[in-house]
Amino acid sequence: MATTLRPAPDRLQSASKTRPVQGAARIRKRITNLLVHVALLLGSAVMILPFFWMISTALKSPLEAAASEPVWWPATLQWQNFHLAWDAQPLWGRFFVNSFVITALTVIAEVALATMAAYAFSRIQFWGKELLFTVLLSTMMIPGEVLLIPNFITIANLGWIDTYLALVIPWAVSVFGIFLLRQHFLQIPTELQEAAYLDGAGHLRFLVTCVIPLSRPAIATVMLLKFVASWNSFLWPLVVTNRPEMRTVQIGLNSFLQESGTQYQLMMAAATVTLIPVVAVFLAAQKHFLESVAKSGLKG
Amino acid sequence: MQIRRKGLALLLATALTVLAGCGGKTTTDQVTTITFWHGMDPASEHGKVLAGLITQFEKAHPTIKVEATFKGSYGDLEKGLVSAMGAKQPPTVAQVTDSIFGKMAGNSALLPLELPAAERSDFPEALLKLTTVGDKLYGLPFNRSLIIQIYNKKLIDKAPTTWDEFAAAAKTATNTTDKRYGGGFEANVYQFGTNFMQTGGKWLADDGKSVTFNSPEGVTSLEWMEKLVKEGSIYTPKDSKDYLSNVFNDGRVAIAITTSASLAFIKPKNGDPWDAAPLYAGPANASVPLAGANLVIMSGTPSAQQKAATEFLLWMTGKEATLTWAMGKTGYAPIRKSALADPKWQEFVKANPVWGVLGGNVMENATIQPTITQWSTIQPEITKAVEKVMLGKADAKTALDEAAATANELLKKN
C-alpha cells in the first residue's frame, strides 16, 4: 500500500468547475467583486501616498523639493535627478553588491535555520521543549536599543568589524520566524506524519517532502519579511563597519542628509531605486499566495 | 593530527586578526596612523570638503596617516562612539557637537589638550571657552556655524540691530493678505537661549549648584518671544523639518533668524534680492549662539598617537582649513584670527558680501549652552517651559520656575 506523501489536489474545486453557475449567482459574484475592487482601491490609495510622494519628489527640482508648502506634482519631470543621485555617491555599485550579498545570505540562513527549529518545536516531542520555547520567545520582549552595545562588543571581540560576518550572523535567524513557522507547521495533521513514519521516512524526509511544500505561503512570508528587514537595516551596518567598501545602500541614502538643506529630490531618487529590488522580491514571493494548498490528501 | 593542526592554525589566525583589528592605531616605522570618526558623508558637499582637507593634511605631514570614517549623523556617530568605548576600541579623533562634547568631557572620555602659545592666541578667547571644562581644554572648535538674520531687501531696507527694531520690522513687513509674516524664528529652547544670552542672563549659578534661567532676564526673554508670536508677526516652524530657509525662499517670511549653514540654500522663489546680516544685539550684549561641532581626542589614546592627533587637530582647525570651510560657502565661519586677517578672506568677502556675515568679531560674542553632563536632561525641561508658554498654557514666570525646580533636582544627580 503506497501512501503518497504529496498533497492531493483539491477535488472539490475541479468538481465545481463542471457545474453550470446560475445567472443570478454570477451577477452577485460580479457585484461582490466590484465592491471588493472599490474597497481595495480606496485602501490602496491611502497606503501608497508616501510612495507616491517619494516618486514625485524624486522628479522635482531642488526648489520644489525644498518648498515649505508641499508640491504634489513637479512642473517638469527632472529625470536627471536619478543620474545626479548616482553620480553623487561613487560607491553605489559596491553598496548594492554588499546589500544583495548580505540580504541573500541572511534570508537563506533564516529560512534554513528557522524551518529546522520550527519543525523541532512543532513536530517533535523532546526534553525541555516548553522551557526552551519560552526562553526564545522572551528574547523578543527586550527592546533592541539596549542590545546594541553588548552585541557590538561581542562583534568587536570576535574581530568581525568590517566583515560580512558581523552583518549576517547576528541576523541569521529570528525568533519571530521560528514562531511563525511553528504556528503553520502545527496545523499539519499528525496522520500525515504517522503515514510518513510508516513509510520509513525520518524527520528530515518528512520535513523536506511534506512539511515544506505544505507551508509555502508561510515560508514565502518569512523570506519576504526577512528580505525587507535586512535590506532596510541601517543602524547596525553603520555601527559595525568603518570602511566605505563594506557599507550598504541604506547608509548610502544618508548621503543626502545635511545639517540644513537636505537634497530631498536626490535622496528620493536614490530611495526609489533602492526600493525596486524589494518590490521585485515581493511580486515574486506573493505568487506563492495564489497556489491552493489542500491539506486533506488522505481523506476519501 | 591534521585537524588539530588546522584548528591551531585557525586559532592563531583568529587571534592575529583580533589583535590586528584592535584600535586601528599603529605605528610602523615612521608612519603613525590615527583614526578619525566624523559626521559628514563623503558624497555630500561638506564631506567632499572634509576629504580634501584630510588629503591636504596628509600631504603636509607625510609621517601621519588618517583613516577617516563617516559614522552617520551626529546622533548616530554618538552611538557608534559610545559603543566603541564600551568595546574599548574608540577612534583616535572624533567630531562631536557641544552637547556630546559636554557628556564626553564630563565622563573623562576626552584627552586634555596642550597647545603652543602661538596657536592658542590665534583663537578668539570666547571660542576656546566653549571647549574648556574646569581649566582644561578638551577640544577645538572645528565646523562652527552661527545664527544670523536673512532678510528680503524688497521688504526690509535695513537689517534690525536691536530687539525693538526687529519687532518693529517684523510688524511692518507682516501682510496677512499675502500670507506673509514679517519675521521668523524657531519658538524653541534655542531661540530662548539666544534671547537669554543677550539679556546678560546666566544659565547656572556661579557655584554650579543651581540653575538661574528663571531669573528676571529669563522671564523677559521668554515673554518677548511670546509677545512677538502672539502679535502674529512671526512665523514659527511647525515641525522639525520645517526649515526657515525654505519658508524664506517661498516668500512667506521677510526676516529669518536662522543658521549660517542655510546660506547656501537661500534662493527666493520670486527672485527678490536678499542679504544676510549679523544677529541683532540684545538689551545687554550682542552675543551670538553657535552650532556645529568640535574636534576631540579620545582619552586612552596611546602617547605614540597623541602627538600626531594633536597636530591633526591643530591643522584641521588651522588657518588654511578654516578658510577652506568659510570660502567654500558652507556657512561655517572662520575660527582663527589669522584667517579673518588674511587677504584671501578679505577679497572673498569683497566679491561675496553676503558671506561677510561670518566675519568681523562675531566669534568674540560666541555662546553655547552649558556643557555640564546633566544638561541633556535639563534642556528638555526648559523646552517644556517654552512650549507651555507658546501654547498659552502658562505664563513665562510660572513655567520657568517649574522648569528650574525640576532642573535643580536633576543637577543633584551626577
Added chain:
Amino acid sequence: MINLRAQPRGRPRLARSRKFWRETAWAYALLAPALLVIALFHLYPLLRSVQLSLFDWNFVRPQQHFIGLQNYKEILQDPVFWKAVRNTFIYVIGTVPIEIALALSIAALLNRKLTGIGLYRIAFFLPHITTVVAIAAVWRWLYHEEYGLFNQILPMIGLDPVMWLRDPFWTMPTIILMSVWKSLGYTAMIFLAGLQGLDKELGNAARIDGANPVQVFRYVTWPLLTPTTFFVSITSIIGAFKVFSEVFVLYGGTPGPLREGITLVFYVYEKAWGEYKMGYASAGALLLFLLVMAISGIQFWYARQRVHYD
C-alpha cells in the same frame, strides 16, 4: 502504530526513554544552528542587560559600581517612568485590536483571485517597505496646521483646525493613527499567509450546505485561523509595547510636545543614549520585559483553550 502525540498519563517511564531521548537528540540537532545564533546575539545581551541593571555604569567611564536594585528603586519612583507606562498602554490598546481587525479584513479581501490582486497586495505592503523619511514627510504634511490634509477637511465638516503636532492632547492619537496605517499591510500579509494555508475543502463544504459568507467565516475560517491569530496577537502586542521609532520619527527625535509621547522604550533610549546611564536603562528595559512577559503569559494561558491546531 507509533503514537506521536503526547503520552497519556500512567505510562511507565521506561516506555518513554529510548524513543524520547532519540527524538530529543534529533530536535536539538535541528535546533543547534538557530540556538547558537540566538544564544550569542539575543540571549547573551539579554543576560548582560540583567547584569548591567545591577550596576551604575555608563560605557564611557571605565569603572562600574555594583548598586544592587537601586536602579529599579529609582525607576519605580520616577514619575516620568510611570507616564511612559501609561502612554505605552494607551498605545497598545489603541493600536492592536483595531489593527488586527482591519488587517484580517484586508487579508480576507486580498485572498481572492481578482485581476490585479498582486498589485493591491503590494500597495498594502508598501508602507512597510517605503523609506521612513518619505513616510514621516507625508504624515508631517497630513498633520500640518496650515496646509495639511486633515486641517483642510475639518472646516468642511464644521470643525476647527487642530494643532496635531503641537497640542499635547493629540500626541498619542497622532502616533496611533500613523502606526496603525504603517503596520496594516504587514499584519495583513501574515493573515494572508494564514488564510492561504487553510483547507479550502471545509469552507466549500459549508458553502454547499448553505452557509453564507459570514457564517463560513465565523464557524469555519476563524477557528481554523486561530494559530495565526494567536501569533499575530502575541507579536503585535510585544511589538506595540516596544513602540519608539514612530514617535522618534514623527516628532523629530523628541517625545512630542511637552514630552507627552514618551513611551517605555523612549524612556530607556534617553537614559542610554542621552545620559549614558546604561545600567539604569537596562533596568528600565528589564521592567518592560517583565511586563511584556506577564501579558504574553496571560495570552498563552488563554490560548490553551481557544487555539485549534488540528
